[in-house]
Amino acid sequence: MSTTTPDSAPTDLILIRHGETAWNRELRFQGHADVPLNDIGHEQARRLGLRLAGETARHLISSDLMRAQQTAAPAAQQLALPVVTSVALREQHFGVVEGMRADEIQSQHPRAWEEWLEFREDHAMPQGESAREFHARVIGALGAVAAAHRGQRLIVVTHGGVLDMVWRTARGLSLSGPRQSEIPNAGFNRIRIADPAAPDAIEIVEWADTRHLADLPPQPTYDQRRHLKKD
Numbered sequence: 001m002s003t004t005t006p007d008s009a010p011t012d013l014i015l016i017r018h019g020e021t022a023w024n025r026e027l028r029f030q031g032h033a034d035v036p037l038n039d040i041g042h043e044q045a046r047r048l049g050l051r052l053a054g055e056t057a058r059h060l061i062s063s064d065l066m067r068a069q070q071t072a073a074p075a076a077q078q079l080a081l082p083v084v085t086s087v088a089l090r091e092q093h094f095g096v097v098e099g100m101r102a103d104e105i106q107s108q109h110p111r112a113w114e115e116w117l118e119f120r121e122d123h124a125m126p127q128g129e130s131a132r133e134f135h136a137r138v139i140g141a142l143g144a145v146a147a148a149h150r151g152q153r154l155i156v157v158t159h160g161g162v163l164d165m166v167w168r169t170a171r172g173l174s175l176s177g178p179r180q181s182e183i184p185n186a187g188f189n190r191i192r193i194a195d196p197a198a199p200d201a202i203e204i205v206e207w208a209d210t211r212h213l214a215d216l217p218p219q220p221t222y223d224q225r226r227h228l229k230k231d
């Protein structure tokens with residue numbers, strides 16, 4: 001029996017947003033800032049590792065930022081896989097506002113904050129990356145990963161913004177406008193890419209499943225304008 005994978009087989013990607021950090025709980029913009037998991041985030045990662053142990057994944061790829069690598073570590077141990085890191089799977093770059101809460105940005109960079117609230121795809125925070133640039137980076141990176149491991153099952157640990165780009169692309173939504181999907185820390189998402197040469201054609205198979213996180217503290221909730229608390 002042949003063990004090669006037919007060229008037509010879709011690539012199955014399990015996409016994970018990293019576990020919680022102190023800055024997630026404080027609703028601070030993180031972007032490329034390298035923030036570690038907090039205690040809840042480590043417990044989320046541990047539970048995720050147990051859940052992923054049942055997946056026949058062949059590769060484990062992670063954003064090189066610490067919060068993603070720390071989330072990948074228990075799964076790597078369960079599956080006895082090395083973690084391959086990728087700079088291209090980092091969060092959107094938020095430039096000078098990284099580390100700030102919404103109220104701090106509003107007082108220190110009022111114009112940038114006003115523009116942010118318009119959610120235009122060509123807007124970038126000062127010294128940051130626009131949604132359009134970010135989309136090209138991350139969908140290109142996922143296409144390259146799918147091409148390198150065609151027809152296989154992979155685990156990719158990455159960030160909320162990356163998952164937002166995947167959701168918009170799969171649903172044919174504009175890159176402008178606020179997020180329209182739930183993206184919990186350490187949630188489980190599964191997508192398929194049929195043709196790595198056309199990575200925009202994404203099928204969403206499962207999204208935002210958090211059954212493995214039951215009875216952990218509730219995650220901070222956001223209104224449509226990310227980084228603002230709902231209440």
Ligand SMILES: O=C(O)[C@@H](CO)OP(=O)(O)O
Nearest residue numbers: 029030031091159160161
């Ligand atoms: O950078 C951040 O603040 C958020 C934005 O979505 O991303 P993550 O916590 O997933 O890295």
